[in-house]
Amino acid sequence: MAVSTLKTAVGQFFGLVLGAVAVKLLAVLAGPAGVGLYSILRHLQQMLSSVASIGGQNAVVQGLSSHQGISKRQFFISSFYVFFVASLLLSIGVFIFADFIAAWIFEGEHTSAIRWLIIPIVLGALLFFFRGVLTAEMEFGALSIVTMLTGLGAALVALPVGLAYARGNSNVMVLLLAGGPLLGLIAAFFYVRRIGYFKDVKSVSPTGATRAAIVRFLRVALPSLLSLFLTLGSVLIVRSYIVRYYGLEGAGQFDAAWSISAMYLALFLTSLQSYLLPELSKVNDGRDLHFALAKAFHFSLLIALPLIGCLVVMKPLIVSILFSREFLPSLDVLRWVLVGDFVRVLGWVISTALVARADMRGFAMAEALWSLIFMSVSLFLLPYGLEWVGFAYFVSYVFYLVFLASRLRLHHGLVLKKRKLLYWLAGFLIASLIAWLCWDDRELYSWHFILILPALVFSFLIMGADERIFAQHLMNRLRLRLSGLSGRR
Template identity: 20%
Template sequence: MMDKEDSYKQIAKSTGVVGGTQILNILIGIVRMKVLAILLGPSGVGIAGIFQTIVDLVKDATGFGINFSGVKKIAEVSESRDPKKISRNIKVLRRWALGTGLFGTFIIIGFSQYFSIFSFGNSDYTRSIIFLSIIVFTSTISASQIALLQGLRKISEMAKANLFGTIAGTVVSLPLYWWFGNKGIVPGMVLTSICAMCVSWIFSRKIKIQHVDLTISQSFKDGLGMAKLGFFIVVNGFVATLSMYIIRKIIISHLSLTSVGFFQAVWTISTVYINVLLHAMLADYFPRLTMLQNDNQASNKLINQQLEVTLLIGTPMLIGMIVMAPIGLNILYSASFDVAVPILRWQMAGSFFTLLSWPLGVLYLSKNEGWYCVISESLRQLFYISFVYFAWKYFGFNSLGIGFLLAGVVNVIFVYFSLKKISGFKFSLINIKFIIIFGTAVISILSLCLLFNGWLTYLFSFGVVLLFTIFCFKKLDQLIGIKQIIVNKFSLKNN
């Protein structure tokens, strides 16, 4: 077993590799979002958001969560060092991805008219939604290939596949938005998905596997284990995606498609930036936690270590985004999106509670306690939808952000007490201190930015961001020697 210092370094290494490429993905995404906002406007962004929600809804409902359960299965069999066993499970994963991808394709084609009527109030978008079926298939195949790389802990290859897929998709899709405007949304999304699939295939095909005789029926039986665990992932993802679908319907019922575009912009920013950490965390953290699933003491220790690093890296980022929300929306989209600034600030503050719950919630799946995962997400989304629905007359558009934060608090409470029951989990003393200090800072900066405006507010807020960044950097240096890592990195480049 790793000692404490090595464990922190492993966390930092995987976070650095995946997080670094995710940052590049974000920079590329900034260009893409900016072009979309300028060329398509808020309504075009809203249409693209609804299309993506439909894709996610069908993919989650028909994918059986194999992109996630596959990671767990591959990670488990890789520990056996048995090439035949590993090859067999890789083949099963690939066949299930092909089958579920085709299943999702047929579903979205069959229900395309219903999706159009329910989403837009008419059947005008039926043909466009039919073409979205291509994305369901290609993204399912791509996700399984990324899952294979992650399960085998080929973190660098996985990160490169995600990065190059994003670059290729951006290069081929942006001209379509330029030439065709809103009519280029679906072709652009399709080409982006195809590029991601091709790039992930290039990296995953390098994995050498032995020949294994495996019939279709055997593949189905062997894959049922993944599907059983994946069932919880399916329900979980479906609940989250359905929630966003309902939220967008609520916005349209009160306001317009343009307002959906404002919400889409906020949701994209808040989820994209937080996913830098979450994806970096899951890349190596989930396989490692899976290997410790039968050792509560070791798994709880790893959870606290991961949470500590996540808070130190994520908190300054969240505080900075709360302060810079107006600038961020202007840079990433346009001045017309300024109405969404308060919502973005509420959601970035709410993301602090996502940072708390994610390292803990991964234990559900590593211990095959998927029902807790479903209950946790259902509770969070039910609270969120209910708050937005009933509080709209009091808070209007801002209820979207307030509800997100409060739902995050509810989720953290449930996750903590359920993990205490499952594995006897307790926050470490240092994490309790960080949660109190960082949580107070996030809420204080949020309140300051919402209640006051002007250069003095920005000056003070930037000062707080700077102080927390320095503090977190020093703490990370104590844990993993981050200064020396940076010095060594530049020394190697100069030599």
């Protein structure tokens, strides 16, 4: 699990660094208002790409991982054509209803940008599909390269986009959204073809699709689509209300906090899920499932607490580096979001287990609960300040975790050991204490780094003896590689 997660995380890391470079250039050239416009267009593109892909890549991963031979090929072809048809229909819909979307989100402005958004929507949907295939085949090295190229594509177009926006061309923001997926999509296609798919025209003929395979795909995909639509839709509604109350500048401040959370969680949780979802999908025995889930929970806790502790302490510096000092007001939102992320980590592990067991009803109900609570609390408290959106994020993930744990126990008979739960509770208290001690700080002070020590000590203490040996082995390998590189220089 550690090795597979690390392989994917390397690509996620470099992809995020390149993506952060793109956002940094945009923040400097376009300011909070430009970042606000970009964030809403990006969120709209992500939501519609998820709709075009019928819920993202999870259904592809689950389906390909749980089938073999001819049925696997049929599932691949069937799901590909579902993606293709859905993308075509959605593109027509966006073109027709662009005026309505612009009136709802931007009060009638940026209609042409929404029409141009069709291009990154289709590119994003196809990228979801190919990433799903590579994840199911456990091609983690290929996934890393695809992720890096996606970040590189965004970084290459960020400078001209920022300069063009500064001169009054707002439609050019769509180019930034299309530049990222394009390079990643090209690379993903070649990797998928190399492992045996898309060898020739005959291998992807529509005659290879079957009704049974389409039904199997939709059985997992439609609940995922519903949950994604509710989740992304609720956040989009909150973003639109932020624009009404605080303008595009307020939307930019919110996006800074939201993006920092999304960046490091993508680095960690997405990498973990790339291993966990296909692995859990292959497990049939309840004892093996319990063991795999406990292992994933333990591993996520080991990494999450020091990671979140570092981010809590260094959040003023991180905001200044990734964006600019103009975005420091986003810390009011971020301080709540980071505490909520610790709760989210355990929920993510449980929700992945539900998807792997094809319990899409439970998964969709959990996502719907989160969306309802987040949107309701946000809209109720937004008039009192932007920071309360962060509070809504934290509260909604508490309810999300409670529901998922109950679902896992009542419908699957799986309960984490009390010792594991006590570990998590102790970690949550440590993360909350660190956040409280530097709650209102706008600068990074040297004494803050002392606050990270309890998180590191706690993670070390809950390690098993074999895990400590493995961690030491990884550190020694890294040290040897670094010394080898310095020797070559």
